[in-house]
Amino acid sequence: MAKNDLLGASLWDAYSNKVTTLMNNPNHQGEITEEEAAAHSNRLIVADFGAESCGDAVRLYWEVDPKTDIIVNSKFKSFGCGTAIASSDIMTELCVGKTVKEAVKITNIDVEFALRDSPEIPAVPPQKMHCSVMAYDVIKKAAGLYMGVDSESFEEEIIVCECARVSLKTLQEVIKLNDLTTIEQITDYTKAGGFCKSCIRPGGHEKREYYLVDILRDTRREMDEEKMKAAADAGAKGSFESMTLVQQIKAIDAQIDESVRQFLIMDGGDMEVIDVKPSDDYIDVYIRYLGACNGCASSATGTLYAIESTLKEKLSKKIRVLPI
Amino acid sequence: MKVYLDNNATTMVDPLVVEVMQPFFSEIYGNPNSLHKFGTASHPALSKAIDQMYKALNASDNDDIVFTSCATESNNWVLKSIFADHIVSGDKNHIITTEVEHPSVLAACRALEKEGAKVTYLPVNSEGVVESHVVRSFITDKTALVSVMWASNETGMINPIKEIGEICKEKGVLFHSDAVQAIGKIPVDLQDVHVDFVSMSAHKFHGPKGVGALYIRNSQPLSPLLHGGEHMGGRRSGTLNVPYIVAMGKAIELATTNIEEKMASIRAKRDRLEDSLLELSDTFVVGNRKNRTPNTILISIRGVEGEGMLWDLNNGQIGASTGSACASEDLQANTVMLAIGADSELAHTGIRLSLSRFTTDSEIDYAIAHFKKAVARLRAISSSFAKVGPTPGGESKACELHH
Ligand SMILES: Cc1ncc(COP(=O)(O)O)c(C=O)c1O
Ligand code: FES
Numbered sequence: 001m002a003k004n005d006l007l008g009a010s011l012w013d014a015y016s017n018k019v020t021t022l023m024n025n026p027n028h029q030g031e032i033t034e035e036e037a038a039a040h041s042n043r044l045i046v047a048d049f050g051a052e053s054c055g056d057a058v059r060l061y062w063e064v065d066p067k068t069d070i071i072v073n074s075k076f077k078s079f080g081c082g083t084a085i086a087s088s089d090i091m092t093e094l095c096v097g098k099t100v101k102e103a104v105k106i107t108n109i110d111v112e113f114a115l116r117d118s119p120e121i122p123a124v125p126p127q128k129m130h131c132s133v134m135a136y137d138v139i140k141k142a143a144g145l146y147m148g149v150d151s152e153s154f155e156e157e158i159i160v161c162e163c164a165r166v167s168l169k170t171l172q173e174v175i176k177l178n179d180l181t182t183i184e185q186i187t188d189y190t191k192a193g194g195f196c197k198s199c200i201r202p203g204g205h206e207k208r209e210y211y212l213v214d215i216l217r218d219t220r221r222e223m224d225e226e227k228m229k230a231a232a233d234a235g236a237k238g239s240f241e242s243m244t245l246v247q248q249i250k251a252i253d254a255q256i257d258e259s260v261r262q263f264l265i266m267d268g269g270d271m272e273v274i275d276v277k278p279s280d281d282y283i284d285v286y287i288r289y290l291g292a293c294n295g296c297a298s299s300a301t302g303t304l305y306a307i308e309s310t311l312k313e314k315l316s317k318k319i320r321v322l323p324i
Numbered sequence: 325m326k327v328y329l330d331n332n333a334t335t336m337v338d339p340l341v342v343e344v345m346q347p348f349f350s351e352i353y354g355n356p357n358s359l360h361k362f363g364t365a366s367h368p369a370l371s372k373a374i375d376q377m378y379k380a381l382n383a384s385d386n387d388d389i390v391f392t393s394c395a396t397e398s399n400n401w402v403l404k405s406i407f408a409d410h411i412v413s414g415d416k417n418h419i420i421t422t423e424v425e426h427p428s429v430l431a432a433c434r435a436l437e438k439e440g441a442k443v444t445y446l447p448v449n450s451e452g453v454v455e456s457h458v459v460r461s462f463i464t465d466k467t468a469l470v471s472v473m474w475a476s477n478e479t480g481m482i483n484p485i486k487e488i489g490e491i492c493k494e495k496g497v498l499f500h501s502d503a504v505q506a507i508g509k510i511p512v513d514l515q516d517v518h519v520d521f522v523s524m525s526a527h528k529f530h531g532p533k534g535v536g537a538l539y540i541r542n543s544q545p546l547s548p549l550l551h552g553g554e555h556m557g558g559r560r561s562g563t564l565n566v567p568y569i570v571a572m573g574k575a576i577e578l579a580t581t582n583i584e585e586k587m588a589s590i591r592a593k594r595d596r597l598e599d600s601l602l603e604l605s606d607t608f609v610v611g612n613r614k615n616r617t618p619n620t621i622l623i624s625i626r627g628v629e630g631e632g633m634l635w636d637l638n639n640g641q642i643g644a645s646t647g648s649a650c651a652s653e654d655l656q657a658n659t660v661m662l663a664i665g666a667d668s669e670l671a672h673t674g675i676r677l678s679l680s681r682f683t684t685d686s687e688i689d690y691a692i693a694h695f696k697k698a699v700a701r702l703r704a705i706s707s708s709f710a711k712v713g714p715t716p717g718g719e720s721k722a723c724e725l726h727h
Contacts (some may be wrong), residue, residue: 026705048719052627054672057707057715057720059707082628082635
């Protein structure tokens, strides 16, 4: 929120001229019949996506030359807002002249790009970006029908944010690589979540299979687990320096239990580990004497030396023990 | 021709109202709380406005009508102060409202839920009306407040406020009604019905935006929302918005004198518009028009998506709405359509047309013609009316997830 957000945007004024023109006069609106396709010895493919109850529905018609797999003619029908109509219109235009295999590569990003007046300025405001996603979905469906395969098979990756077409894998990688902790950072790095916002969390414009909040949480958890595991592995290999703090304290305690504590207890004393602070040259282990050790002259000299040398030998040469 | 059919969102300020507020900007500008003449010079006009309000609503002199900045403030005031007075520092824990209230009630209730209030959101029947027996069945001895809107901004449907008032009185529960869409459209007589708090807003009855009021029966206690100076008898702080209060008084007077006559005239135009639009196939209007504010139509047109329809109407210089104006940017399904249990197919096809006393017959003629043209164009594009069906396997499963 800032100055520019105080007045809600005037949605319709943000449309490109192309969007407006096609909304008012779509060029490829209409139907292709079985008879028309047959007259040219072509195959007719008709695919639906969406439904009135979802607020958006599109029907795509393709006349495909079976010898070349080229889409020679295409039309659409649409139940939707103006941008849905304009997106459908440009979609059919993008299909014509392509083979079915080529058409499958058309994405909603291509559709939106084709609707721009100039390459730098988006054709629609962010919250309307989603209208073109339908175009992408219905093309895959039509291609699946033509090729006799499941339309899901065209999808090599799981797309989490449709508006920006960002995949699950990309998101996980970007989060890990850049150590991202917030949704805003994810949007800054990938654009995901920057448009209709449906993909951010449940309850948005549209139901999604994956949400950014979950992906962020799960990836962060995975990162933590990986860190722990790395540390544990390092610990198992004896590399005290690469352990986490908790592991270091545990390891120190274990050593003290094994070779020091019994002697202290025999003399009516004990000790506890207060903190571990690694620096470049030393790993400082702060301890506190308890019972009889507390104030005993040897605790500052002989006992301390014994503790430190044990830990140095068993864990790390860098350890320095400091009683407090 | 330009036709404004979005009067439930806001209305044109009546030029007569503009006229009465004019002197209170640069001529009579003193603070009414000041002792000097500059201040007191506004008192006659302010008392007149107060009289106009009491008269229009038939309020008793023992009641308060406190001017606020808008109905959103009035609604928040009632809900938050009842919460503070009776739930936080009382033995109640429960508020009853409805699913179809304005966001200024719903969002406030949701905020109170986070703070620990229990809120029941009552459903409406297929006419969009809250039934009084439903209200009764949800009242418990822990209920602090019932808040039910007088008439709906989206459907125009009028709730049984008198009956609900009787139930609340009998049960000893406080009753608030957001009457923003009722006042100035239908008679509101506060001696005839038992309501404790009533919210209203001037800009819905040809007054200016940014001034509203809250009626408080019998001047009963309600903690202030705004703390500050002792304005309005300590009930609502903030220097009085003199020109707007004067305007609100004039506006309510103009809207409510001879209201039956005014209603009849608007109703005639509305009914003619509605009848003509219903000549289109596959359309329906929400709610029986006898129990509806006389200016409102919420019509569903199969196969024509609401925003697309608004676009076409806008191209024809007609201003309408798909629902509440506040909601017009998030483009969701019409929640009221969903709440009345309309087929979810229709939730995206609702268009609200709302007239005012300034709407003319020739505007209605123009609107009818253009509306029909728009429906014809959009249905010609609509997949819902396509003839060639999908290739086997190409049918869509309702609301599938995109991949
Ligand atoms: C039923 C209802 N309640 C409350 C409001 C809010 O009124 P205001 O704009 O004065 O805050 C409106 C209008 O927007 C309304 O229709
Ligand atoms: S899916 Fe629209 S912003 Fe991500």
